[in-house]
Amino acid sequence: MADMLITTTETVPGRHITQTLGLVKGSTVRSKHIGSDIVAGLRNIVGGEVKEYASLLTGAREQAIDRMVAEAHLLGANAIVAMRLETSTITQAASEVVAYGTAVRLE
Numbered sequence: 001m002a003d004m005l006i007t008t009t010e011t012v013p014g015r016h017i018t019q020t021l022g023l024v025k026g027s028t029v030r031s032k033h034i035g036s037d038i039v040a041g042l043r044n045i046v047g048g049e050v051k052e053y054a055s056l057l058t059g060a061r062e063q064a065i066d067r068m069v070a071e072a073h074l075l076g077a078n079a080i081v082a083m084r085l086e087t088s089t090i091t092q093a094a095s096e097v098v099a100y101g102t103a104v105r106l107e
Contacts, residue, residue: 004069005079005106012079012106019105021075026067030060031094057097061085064099077103 005012032053064085072080083101090096 003078004072006065006069006083006101007079007081008083010082012081015079015106017079017081017104018107021072021077021103021105023100024068024071024075024077024080024103025098025100026064026069026071027096027098028060028063028067029090029094029096030056031091032056057087057095060087060095060097061099064097068099068101072101072103075103077105079104079106 011017068080068083080101081104083099086098086100088096088098
């Protein structure tokens, strides 16, 4: 991922897009672990950050981005512009995280 420039903007200041290669995406579906769910339930009573869920979603975002980058590499891209992340609930215990953007070649 270090050699892939990723930006949420449609352009890269100071760089010229020489080729648009198309949509790239990566996704993952994660479910809660029963042990983490119990601890998170107790944390809900007291209040504060639910670290178990935050960690789960952080890992899911990273995996979705890694998969998107791998797809961009296959197209020969050196950057992804207009990158977005979306999360949706699949079931009460599972969520999908999708990373998507436009693979491009920058000069």
